[in-house]
Amino acid sequence: MMTLYGYWRSSASYRVRIALGLKGIDVIHKPVNLKAGEQLLPSHTELNAQALVPVLELEDGSRLTQSLAILDYLEEAYPKPSLLPSDPVKCAQIRAASQIIAADIAPIQNLRVLKYIRAEHGQGDEGVKAWAAHWIAEGFRALESLASKSNQTFFLRDEPGYFECCLIPQIYNARRFGVNMNSFPNLLHLDEIVKYHPAFVAAHPSNQNDMPSN
Numbered sequence: 699m700m701t702l703y704g705y706w707r708s709s710a711s712y713r714v715r716i717a718l719g720l721k722g723i724d725v726i727h728k729p730v731n732l733k734a735g736e737q738l739l740p741s742h743t744e745l746n747a748q749a750l751v752p753v754l755e756l757e758d759g760s761r762l763t764q765s766l767a768i769l770d771y772l773e774e775a776y777p778k779p780s781l782l783p784s785d786p787v788k789c790a791q792i793r794a795a796s797q798i799i800a801a802d803i804a805p806i807q808n809l810r811v812l813k814y815i816r817a818e819h820g821q822g823d824e825g826v827k828a829w830a831a832h833w834i835a836e837g838f839r840a841l842e843s844l845a846s847k848s849n850q851t852f853f854l855r856d857e858p859g860y861f862e863c864c865l866i867p868q869i870y871n872a873r874r875f876g877v878n879m880n881s882f883p884n885l886l887h888l889d890e891i892v893k894y895h896p897a898f899v900a901a902h903p904s905n906q907n908d909m910p911s912n
């Protein structure tokens with residue numbers, strides 16, 4: 699069985715958990731406590747030189763990092779059910795929207811960036827929260843416009859897939875940082891319609907064994 703090194707509240711780990719669920723793949727979950735700094739220990743940097751989660755360890759011992767590269771691996775190694783449409787144009791549009799999240803929003807509001815602006819640029823809780831909310835809302839404005847033109851149940855598809863693997867964790871983060879999701883009705887609608895989908899429920903941070911009880 700494959701092993702996923704992740705953290706309950708990590709949006710990049712959450713993306714991979716949803717994709718595994720959509721494909722019906724069981725993995726062993728090994729938590730890395732980001733709050734306690736376990737990602738910085740040599741035992742973890744040996745798995746991921748960037749000191750980040752997720753890491754997917756395959757049965758032959760190969761280690762995959764970067765959540766979108768992991769989604770791409772799962773799509774190629776386990777093609778059915780597919781996370782992407784067969785039409786190459788739609789496929790590129792879905793990847794582009796997913797990269798708005800994974801390449802443009804998430805990197806500037808992840809833990810190490812927030813810690814840095816707190817420690818090196820004198821920001822307190824309010825400043826840190828405002829920074830994260832600003833960049834999430836900026837990316838969501840573009841995504842809302844794209845989603846409003848999709849004309850399909852999910853983003854450019856009739857089933858949830860690659861884009862929803864990225865969007866739903868980013869909405870979870872948006873709420874943590876106080877972004878008003880009512881400004882993004884099409885994104886909110888996607889969040890609503892996957893609410894009871896088993897793959898999304900199982901992947902939710904509140905359903906992870908490493909979520910603290912208090």
Ligand SMILES: N[C@@H](CCC(=O)N[C@@H](CS)C(=O)NCC(=O)O)C(=O)O
Nearest residue numbers: 708709710750751764765808809810
């Ligand atoms: N681009 C990477 C981002 C990974 C990433 O930023 N992971 C965060 C959690 S979502 C992390 O490990 N943060 C630890 C830290 O900032 O120290 C991916 O998509 O996998």
